[in-house]
Amino acid sequence: MIDGARMPRRALVDAVAAALHLAAGVVLLAGAGRLTVELPVRLSAPGVPAEPFASVDLAAAAAVVVLASAVARLLASIPPLRDRVDDQLARGRAGWRWLELSQSASITIVLVALLNGVSEAGVLVALYALAAGAVLLLWIQDRQTAPGPRGLAPFSAGAAIGIVPWGVVALYQVTRLLVGEPVSDVVSAGTIALLLLAAASWFSVWWHREHRRSAYPAADAERVATLLGLAHSAVLVVLVRLLG
Numbered sequence: 001m002i003d004g005a006r007m008p009r010r011a012l013v014d015a016v017a018a019a020l021h022l023a024a025g026v027v028l029l030a031g032a033g034r035l036t037v038e039l040p041v042r043l044s045a046p047g048v049p050a051e052p053f054a055s056v057d058l059a060a061a062a063a064v065v066v067l068a069s070a071v072a073r074l075l076a077s078i079p080p081l082r083d084r085v086d087d088q089l090a091r092g093r094a095g096w097r098w099l100e101l102s103q104s105a106s107i108t109i110v111l112v113a114l115l116n117g118v119s120e121a122g123v124l125v126a127l128y129a130l131a132a133g134a135v136l137l138l139w140i141q142d143r144q145t146a147p148g149p150r151g152l153a154p155f156s157a158g159a160a161i162g163i164v165p166w167g168v169v170a171l172y173q174v175t176r177l178l179v180g181e182p183v184s185d186v187v188s189a190g191t192i193a194l195l196l197l198a199a200a201s202w203f204s205v206w207w208h209r210e211h212r213r214s215a216y217p218a219a220d221a222e223r224v225a226t227l228l229g230l231a232h233s234a235v236l237v238v239l240v241r242l243l244g
Contacts, residue, residue, distance in 0.1 A: 010086065010222065014077035017226050021070035024233040028063035031244055039114035043121045054121075056114060058243065062236040065107045069229050072100035089222060097225055098139040104232060105198060106131040109165045112194055115187045115243075116172045127165040134162030138205060152206070159202055166195055190239040197232050201225065 040052035076085045076096055085096050106128045113127055137158030169191065176182050183191075208221035 010089070011077040011082050013223065013226060014073045017230060018070045018073035018077060020230055021066050021073060021233050024237050025063045025067040025070055027237055028059050028066060028240055031059040031240060039111075040119050041114075041121050041124065042119045052119065056111075058111065058115075059240050061107065061111055062240050065104050065111075066233045066236060068103045068107075069100055069233060072096070073226070073229075093142050094222055094225070095139060095142055097222065098135055098142065100229070101138070101201065101225075102132045102135040104229070105135055105162075105201075108194060108198075108232070108236075109169075112191050113165070113169055113172070116169050116183055116191060117176055118168065118172055123168070127168060130161055130165050134158040137161070141205070141209075152209075155202075155206060155209075162198070162202065166198070184243075186239065186242045190235065190242075193235045193239075194232070197228055197235065201228050204228070 038055040141154040
C-alpha cells in the first residue's frame with residue numbers, strides 16, 4: 001500500500017488542481033456567448049443544404065473540457081472515491097485518470113479540428129470516437145502486467161489510433177496552405193501546443209511503466225498527469241482569449 005503520508009498529499013494535490021481547473025472554467029464561461037468565435041458544423045448528404053446547420057461556441061466548448069477535469073479531480077480528492085483511487089494507485093493502476101483523459105482528449109481534438117477548418121459533422125464524430133477509443137486502450141494497458149514489448153500491445157494500438165485525428169488536422173492544415181488560405185498563427189501555435197501536451201501524456205504512460213525508478217510509479221505518473229492537465233487548461237484559456 002501507499003504510505004499514509006502520500007495518500008492525503010495526493011488528495012490535496014487533486015483538490016488544488018480541481019480549484020485551478022474550476023477557475024479556468026469560470027474564465028472561459030465568462031467569455032461564452034460574448035467572444036465572436038463560433039465554429040460552423042455542416043453535414044454533407046443528398047438534399048441537405050450546404051450551409052452550416054449548427055455552430056460551436058469555442059469558449060463554452062473549451063469550458064466543458066476544463067470543467068470535466070475539475071469534476072474528475074474533485075471527485076478523486078473526496079471520500080469515498082478518494083480511498084478507491086488511492087487503492088488503485090497502490091496496485092499500480094490509475095483507472096480514474098483515463099475517464100478524465102478520454103473526455104478532455106476527445107473534445108479537444110474536435111475543437112482543434114474545427115479551428116483548422118474541419119466542419120463536416122461525420123468527420124468530427126469519427127475524430128471524437130477515435131480519440132476516446134485510444135484512451136480506452138490505455139485503460140486496458142493499465143491492467144496489462146506482462147513485461148517487455150508484448151505487454152505494451154494495448155498502448156501501441158492506442159498510440160496508433162490516437163495519432164489519426166491529429167493526422168487529419170495536419171492534412172487540413174497542409175491543404176489550406178496549398179490553396180492559399182492558411183490558418184492563423186494563433187490557431188497554428190495552439191494546435192502544436194495541444195499536440196505536444198497529448199504526446200507528453202502518452203510518453204508519460206510509457207515512461208512510468210518501463211522505467212519504474214520509484215516504489216510508486218502510478219502515483220508519480222498521476223502527478224505528471226495532473227501537471228499536464230493544468231497545462232492543457234491553461235493553453236485552452238490562452239487560445240480562447242487570443243482568438244476572441
